[in-house]
Amino acid sequence: MRKIVVIDPQVAGISGDMFLSALVDCGANKNKIINNIKTIEKLFSDTIIKKIEFINSESNGIRATKFLFDIEEKLLERNASEMLRILANCCDVTNLSELAKKFVMETMKTIIRVESRIHDKEVKDLHLHESSSIDTAADIIGSATALDDLDLLYDTTFYSTKVAVGGGTTQFSHGTIPNPTNAVLEIFRILELPIAGGPAHSEMTTPTGAAILAGLNPKIISTYPEFIPHRIGYGAGFKKFEGIPNILRISIGKSNIYASIQSDTVSVLETNIDDMAGEMIGDLVEKLSKLDAGVKDVTLVSGITKKNRPVHILKVICSEDIEKRIIELIFNETGTLGIRKTINERYKLERFSVLLPITIQNQEYVISVKISKDQHGKIINIKPEFDNIREIANKLGIPLKKTMDTVNNLIFQRNLYDV
Known part of the structure; x- marks a missing residue:
């Protein structure tokens, strides 16, 4: 069965230390996390870790885990490029998996990208x-270590409720700004993740927390999915x-959907x-394919119409909510005088990447693999x-077919079909 993770920041928002603490509360090895964070101390000049521990705590009567991290820093700013280099070195000295390293770097790049825009x-x-x-590095490296330890960076679907971002104002290095802060708002704009003001008149979601959530690419839900917790x-x-409760x-x-x-x-x-010329039809197919995630498939079928005229039948399978955009595009690009529409029920097997x-x-690479399962949860295809x-x-200068065969053999050796 596929792993399911539901992150619920709808009441108290999300910060890096809260996310890390929740994973430790789920059973992540706190000693491994603490050791990795201590290991990166030497990469931050003029920095001393005075205290680092996870403790039992409570908020409004609810027990929780809290991350205590007390530091002494003399250097109060760093160049963004330098910070990326430091994070890359952090990944190397902490023996994170390739997927965890990718998570660390993408999370930091998200923060830098929004700061660059702001x-x-x-x-x-x-x-x-x-x-x-x-x-910031401790929250990100610690979270990556915890995700690694809980085996959540592979074969896992992440879900998140809408994110509480608080209200009022916040004081920081550039003065007083409203909540959500500019960086938090930019992250959610780029990732198209929903937010909600309140419920407290304070900062409830931090840029690091928002970037960590974005790095997991969660599906947004209003109610919990069907799963076995x-x-x-x-x-x-x-x-x-x-x-x-600030939790x-x-x-x-x-997952239990089989x-x-x-x-x-x-x-x-x-x-x-x-x-229409073939090149123009090909351009239309490309535009339709890139239009929206709601476009399920685009097909061209060659045929002969009355008076023996050659014809291409264009067929687009899409979700109902974007069909008007597709109809408008087809009319504008083709000059056709009519488009036929049918509503079909589609049976489908579970698929995910x-x-x-x-x-x-x-040389190490990270590739996206599409996996499909039958109604009993058994993997039937990996692509x-x-x-x-x-x-x-292209990077290795070897034939495409040979590369495909090599990758398929590597996938087969993982015994994924036995999952």
């Missing part, structure tokens, strides 16, 4: 303040809110095209992402 500076000219502290962790923050809850379990074949409803749009680390010619295979082939 201050209108290139990365090489950008100086970070709060986010350049070892405190095995572990529940509570991570406490430091602020106290009247009537609001992030994380639930870890297994009782029957799933189905949904899709729109099928069709039109005949008999007066995971990131898989592989090694070819002593690597073609674009990833082509990129590896």
Whole structure:
């Protein structure tokens, strides 16, 4: 069964230390986390870790784990490029998995990307303040270590409720700004994740917490998915809110959606095209394919119409909510006078993509692999992402077919079909 993780920041928001604490409360090895954080201390000049521990705490009567991290820092800002180099070195000295390293770097890049936009500076000219502290690195490295230890970076679907971002104002290095802070708001704008003001009149979600959540690419939910919860962790923050437990809850379990074949409803749009050049039809197919995630498939079928005219039948399978955009695009691009529409029920097997680390010619890569399962939860097909295979082939200068065969053999050796 596929692992399910539900992150619930709808009441108290999310910060890096709350996320890390919740994972420890779920059973992540706190000694391994503490050791990794202590290991990176030497990479931050003029920095001393005075105290680091996870303690039992409570908020509004609810027991939780809290991360205590007391430091002494003399250097209060760093160049963004330098911070990326430090994080890369942190990954090397802590023996994180390739997927964990990728998570660390993408999380830091998210923070830097939004800071670059906010201050209108290139990365090489950008100086970070709060986010350049070892405190930020500790949250990210610690979280990556915990995710690694709980085996949550592979074959896992992450879910998140909407994120509470608080209200009022916050004081930081650039003065007084409203909540959510600019960085938090930018992260959620880029990732298109929903937020909600309140419930407290304070900062409830930090940039590090928002970036960590974004790095997990969660599916947004208003109600919990169907799953079997095995572990529940509570991570406490430091602020106290009247009537609001300052706690992030994380639930870890297994999927239970294998009782029957799933189905949904899709729109099928069709039109005949008999007066367009092949290059223009190809361009239309490309535009349709990139239009929206709601486009399920685009197909061209060659045929003969009355008076023996050659024709291409364009067929687009899509979700109903975007069919008007597709219809408008087809009319504008083709000049066709009519488009046929049918509503079909579609039966489908579970499918999902995971990131898989592989090694070819002593070089490590992370590829996206699409996995499909039957109604009983058994894996029936594993297919690597073609674009990833082509990129590896081009980098190594070897034939595409040979690269595909090599990757498929590596996947087969993982015994994933036995999962």
